[in-house]
Amino acid sequence: MSEQSSNQFEIVVIGAGIAGASVAYELAAGARVAVLEMESQPGYHTTGRSAAVYSEIYGPAPMRALTSQSRAFYKNPPAVFGREPLLTPRGVLYIARSDQSDSLEKLKQAIAGQPGVSSVDAEEIQRLSPLLRPGYAVEGLFEENARGIDVNALHQGYLRGLRERGGEVITNAEVMSAERDTGVWTVSTRNGDFSAPVVINATGAWADEFAARAGVKPVGLVPMRRTALIVATPDGVNPEPWPVTVDADEQFYMKPDAGRLLISPADETPSEPCDAQPEEMDIAICIDRIQQAFALDIRRVENSWAGLRTFVDDHAPVCGFDPDAEGFFWLAGQGGYGIQSAPGLSQLAAKLVIGGPLPDGLEARGFKIDDVSPARLRY
């Protein structure tokens, strides 16, 4: 086979984070697929920096529907995802101080009817999340069926499964330009040119920038930096049974993490697409907010990182063919929910790419395709 023909595919996916890996896996069941990734390791950017929470009450309605739709996959993944469960028990507890009743009420209204969610009083909050300062929170919502995600197993499972299906992953292959000629996209990288009738833009924080390189109009994506820290638990305390504890206004959260605590100021600072790094100020704000809510004396930060959560205005994902650029498919804007929703979103994206009906059960969850279509963002 000549070099040129070996670089011809039916679908080329740009970006090997969870979005690119999952949609490539789904599509490789019936098509010749390549994934091009600019870094030497897939998962280096946002996918490798998440808090690994699965919550069916987190995010806007389309994301909640796609997350619930993902549960069947998480519960019973194909063998290539390994023997260990991808999800492990980890409830999510939203807490409100006496001045945050309105915020909790808004959350309750948004998720009304969601099974497995209960209102909890101050006493129950203290029992569930015993490190909270007594009296700090007066009411809350507890999602018992929330889970922790093994993100690495999920991501690596998709990449392994993709290769088993004959797909290719090419790293160190930043796509510098993309051009369409006679029904075929040709994308250029330092690692050679690749062509296919369909290009999928799964470049995370870079999705608008990559569109521009392809001569496609942007959809208004904004990367937002979020910071996370790992700190020790107080001596002799085992945090493992605790839920993720989230402020009702999402000003902070705390999650047990392998015997330590992952804490975040839940910052959302607009950023250029980049290798995001934590800022001293965000670390200080995080420690201050956490110490106000929890009986924790943070003397040392064991680890800290930041990642970019990328949103359009309505915070729903952008999934579908561009209305003006033939063969250019958007899979972007997953914001802070791109791991938990990856199985459902990638199955939807694959159906849209090959032109099938929507995945079974998705519309019954109240999902509407127009809510995620890139066409809604062209004004």
Ligand SMILES: Cc1cc2nc3c(=O)[nH]c(=O)nc-3n(C[C@H](O)[C@H](O)[C@H](O)COP(=O)(O)OP(=O)(O)OC[C@H]3O[C@@H](n4cnc5c(N)ncnc54)[C@H](O)[C@@H]3O)c2cc1C
């Ligand atoms: C602190 C934090 C906590 C989070 N917590 C959660 C959580 O608990 N649950 C949850 O579901 N989600 C969470 N998220 C969000 C989740 O991590 C993201 O939604 C998800 O990782 C986005 O995946 P992606 O594949 O779109 O992006 P990325 O993982 O960033 O992948 C995009 C890839 O495209 C590549 N790329 C870019 N441009 C090019 C180019 N021109 N050519 C080739 N390759 C290119 C990049 O190198 C990158 O690897 C969190 C995010 C952060 C930052």
